[in-house]
Structure formats: C-alpha cells, structure tokens
Amino acid sequence: YTRNGTRFFAVGVNYWPGSAGVDMWNQWPEQEIQHDLDVIKNIGFNTLRVFLRWDIFEPSPGVLNRTSVAQLEDLLTWISSRGLVAHVSCFVGFMSSGYFWPSWKGSANLFASQMMQNRSVEYAYSMAQVAGRHPGAILCLEYGNELDVTTEAANAPEEAVEQWARMVTDAYKRGFKASGDALPVLVITGTDRTVCHDKFNLGRVAVDLTSVHGYPVKDWKPIQDWTDMTDPHAQSGCPGSCTSYVQNNPQNFKQAYWAINSFKVYQQ
Numbered sequence: 001y002t003r004n005g006t007r008f009f010a011v012g013v014n015y016w017p018g019s020a021g022v023d024m025w026n027q028w029p030e031q032e033i034q035h036d037l038d039v040i041k042n043i044g045f046n047t048l049r050v051f052l053r054w055d056i057f058e059p060s061p062g063v064l065n066r067t068s069v070a071q072l073e074d075l076l077t078w079i080s081s082r083g084l085v086a087h088v089s090c091f092v093g094f095m096s097s098g099y100f101w102p103s104w105k106g107s108a109n110l111f112a113s114q115m116m117q118n119r120s121v122e123y124a125y126s127m128a129q130v131a132g133r134h135p136g137a138i139l140c141l142e143y144g145n146e147l148d149v150t151t152e153a154a155n156a157p158e159e160a161v162e163q164w165a166r167m168v169t170d171a172y173k174r175g176f177k178a179s180g181d182a183l184p185v186l187v188i189t190g191t192d193r194t195v196c197h198d199k200f201n202l203g204r205v206a207v208d209l210t211s212v213h214g215y216p217v218k219d220w221k222p223i224q225d226w227t228d229m230t231d232p233h234a235q236s237g238c239p240g241s242c243t244s245y246v247q248n249n250p251q252n253f254k255q256a257y258w259a260i261n262s263f264k265v266y267q268q
Contacts, residue, residue: 003085003139010087010139012047013040019266022095025056025068034078041082047139049087050075051095054144055102058123072130080137090127091120091144091168093152110147111156111164120164124171125178132179140208141172169207 002008017036020027040048057068079086093101093110101110108116124141131138143165147153153161 008046010047010085012045012049012084012087015040015048015050018264022051022053022098022100025053025071028071030074033075037078037082037084041084046083047085047087048079049089049142051089051092051145052127053092053095053100054090054123055093055100057127058102058119061102061104061119062122064126069130073133076131076134076137080134084137085139086137087139087142088127088131089142089145090124091147093144094147094150095145109156109160110150110152112160117164117167121167121171124168125175128172128175129179132176135176135179138176141176143168143207165207 015036016022017024017029017032019029019032024033037048052068052072057065057072059065076086091110093099093105105116110116110120128141131141
C-alpha cells in the first residue's frame with residue numbers, strides 16, 4: 001500500500017529487548033532499546049511490532065500507568081527519529097505462551113463481558129490518542145497478539161467477538177483522529193488462523209488489514225482452488241494445526257533440538 005503517497009512495503013521484527021523480554025515496560029532498559037533500534041534500522045528493516053502489556057498499562061480499571069505511557073511516547077519518538085514505523089499491539093494479555101491479563105479482569109470474558117467491552121473501548125481510545133500524537137511513527141494499531149487462540153475467544157459467542165472487534169476498531173480510529181491527525185489509522189488482527197478461525201475470520205472482524213502468523217508444518221498443503229474457496233483448507237475448522245500435528249506425531253520430534261549460534265551474558 002502507499003504511505004504518505006509513496007509505496008511502502010513493511011519489513012521488520014517483533015520486538016522485545018534481549019535483557020528484559022516481556023518485562024520490558026517494567027525494567028525499561030532505555031540504552032539497550034535505542035541501540036536495538038539502531039540495529040534494526042542499519043539492517044535495512046523499516047518496521048517493528050511492539051507489544052503493550054495491558055496489565056502494565058492499565059493496572060486498575062480506568063487508571064493508566066503514567067510511567068508506561070511516557071515510555072511509549074519516548075519509544076515512538078525514537079522510532080520516528082530513525083525513520084522507522086511501529087506496528088502497535090495493544091491488547092497483549094497473551095504473549096509467548098504466557099498470560100498477562102489485568103488482575104482486575106478476574107474471570108470476566110474479554111469479548112462477552114459488558115464490563116470488559118467497556119474497558120476495552122476506553123483503553124483502545126486512550127492508546128490510540130497516544131499513537132495519534134506520533135503519526136509519523138505509526139504503521140498500524142493491532143487488536144492484540146493471537147487473541148484467536150486464547151480461551152477468551154474459545155469461550156465467547158461469535159457475535160460477542162464480532163461486536164468487540166467493531167467497537168475496538170471504532171475506538172482506535174476515533175482516538176487517533178482526536179489527536180489531530182487527518183490520516184486514517186490502519187487496524188489489523190494479529191491473528192494466527194485468520195482463514196480457518198470461526199470468530200476471527202476475514203468476514204467477521206472490522207479491520208483494514210489482517211496479519212497471518214504462518215508457522216510451517218510438515219505436510220501442510222497449498223490451497224488449490226481459490227475460485228470459490230471450496231478447498232477444505234480454506235474453510236472454517238480447517239484440518240490440523242501446529243498443536244495437533246505435534247500431539248499426533250511425536251515420533252517426528254524425537255531428534256528436535258535448538259540450534260543456538262551465540263548468546264550474550266549481561267552483568268548488572
């Protein structure tokens with residue numbers, strides 16, 4: 001697509017600093033982050049996907065963490081100054097097989113609970129306002145990391161997920177525009193099974209773009225017939241997944257191992 005009248009092809013990385021990982025916002029290794037941004041720029045990438053852990057950014061209902069918001073403002077400033085753009089994932093309650101929902105959420109379902117819908121809209125609006133103050137640094141706003149594979153999605157009615165998506169998209173766009181930027185903000189899914197998933201498929205979520213997290217799995221087959229989408233691999237509930245393949249074929253992973261090229265040891 002085009003960005004500021006110029007054709008733009010996003011190439012980049014998911015970003016967490018090596019020393020802190022998913023605890024970046026608590027530890028905030030500022031010098032390391034700026035160094036990493038320089039590396040990302042020098043490699044030739046133009047985009048990084050950053051993750052706002054909801055439990056850190058909104059520790060109490062309706063109360064934003066001012067320190068974390070200021071850190072995000074700094075990060076977006078650093079990104080923009082290097083000619084990079086950020087793909088911002090806001091509802092990060094699930095990341096790298098860990099759950100980081102706000103403690104105040106309790107057992108309420110993200111999509112089906114009226115309280116969580118209301119909180120989601122207000123949070124989305126607030127984060128979009130922050131992003132809107134740095135329009136040059138923003139590629140898009142994303143719902144959240146792989147929300148489709150969470151128990152929240154599994155336990156919510158399809159209509160509730162669809163309604164949540166519409167409401168959050170609207171809040172993103174209103175918040176971004178409220179900061180004074182005339183350009184529309186792109187909203188994407190950040191999903192793993194966009195085509196296969198009943199509740200997060202292309203026909204249901206109100207987004208501008210969708211990202212598909214493709215994990216190569218042995219014996220996956222290419223879709224042969226795109227004309228009317230009759231291929232079973234293009235349908236809801238498509239056969240197989242990474243999880244089911246590993247569970248059903250343990251013999252294929254007896255010799256699995258990590259190939260580590262190098263590692264660094266940091267001393268505090």
